[in-house]
Amino acid sequence: MAKIKLKNMRKSIDKTIDECHKEYLNYCVSIGQRDKTIESKIRFYRFVLPKIVDVSENIETLTKQKIENQVIYYRKNGYKGNTYKSFVIKTRAFLTFCFNGNYLQKFEVKIPRIDSDKKIIYTEDELNLLLKKPNLDECLVGDYKMFVTINFLFGTGCRSETLLNVKVEDINFTNDLILFTHMKTRRQITVPLSSTLKNVLKEYVTVMNLSGEDLLFSKLNKEKMCYDTLHQNMSNYFKNRNVKMRGVNTFRNTFATFFIKNHGDIYRLKVILGHSNIKTTEGYINLLPIDLNEDICKFNPLDVLNKKNLKIRLKISK
Structure with missing residues (x-):
């Protein structure tokens, strides 16, 4: 049979x-x-x-x-x-x-291999243009909100969806912490609140007359802003600042890159970005080998040990 x-x-x-x-x-x-x-x-x-x-x-x-x-x-x-x-x-x-469901005879579908694209970031010159504070006595409300929004994105590395769900009560000005309740992984995380961002947000909350349960970045009527509106508002702001718009979440790549360039630890970065896998974090870092040359010279164990031995020899020779 x-x-x-x-x-x-x-x-x-x-x-x-x-x-x-x-x-x-x-x-x-x-x-x-x-x-x-x-x-x-x-x-x-x-x-x-x-x-x-x-x-x-x-x-x-x-x-x-x-x-x-x-x-x-x-x-x-x-x-x-x-x-x-x-x-x-x-x-x-x-x-x-x-x-x-037995709706279709099974066949194999392989996920294609691709070369990892180098993630785009905003340059330091572009950031300086975007982060130049507008004159509060003359600027439009939208321009001021975008200035604060960009400070927040660059200062935390959060995603756009996370940004649009942050409430005033999520900002702990006493302990310098921010609670993110809307993450891609559905986990809530707490990230550090930098001193610069703290000052920007304190003024913003006062100027915009926001309180506890208000969304930090809402529409003027305090309703939740959708991603398309955020993107359009940001595009207009970029145009006025003569900077090429490369996407809202490009600030996440930019935050990660500058964090590492400023000698931040990749494992701390992993926690801040809310990643469960260190490999995901590595993909956000947009560093060229030339960017690491100075660090290699400064922290390379061979060079460090050689400098220590040189100091010892100099002391003995005296």
Whole structure:
């Protein structure tokens, strides 16, 4: 009698891609995935998946070959590696749900290897332009808020979503600490409040007449600001300061890079950024070997030991 695995005898269920994806989203909600994650999957379904399949057709039309062809298209047309890597990761997550539900015969989808792109940061000259304090007697409210926002982003290294959920009561001016309640990892963390940022925020809270439960960076009516509004406001501010806008979260890369350049410890940086893996932290550091030359000369153990021995020899020779 032929030996056949039971799973190979089961037939796939006749469902459309659209039907499967609706069930997939319900499943993601049921297991407690973040709202932002769900939104990202919805956008992927609306704007990316239809490029390779007709979502009204049977789920079996979503084949390995179509996925690989899309990756090839991305590569040939100069898309960044993170674009097609993200495409495969999101597609594979949806496929795994379909495989487990026996909606589709299982096949392997490998995540493509990509070269790590060097993260973009804002230069010291650009930061000086952005951090120049406006005249409070003459500037617009929006300009002042952006000045403080950039101080906050560069002074903490937080993500935009974290920034938009910080309340006045989360700032501990007595112990110089900031509580971040909205993190990508869903963990709350407390980070140091620098003396410069402390002074900027104290004045800001007073000038804007903010109190306890007020969001620190809200709309003028004190309602929560969405990311698109933050991005647009920041773009206008950058334009007025003659600085090229490279993204809100570029300040996170910039914070990490300057932290290390200023002799900060990567393990402390890991805690501040809220990373669970040191490898993730390493990816945020935008240092060239030439940036480390001075440190190598200063802290290289061979040089340090040689200098100690030289001092000893000089003392003996005297």
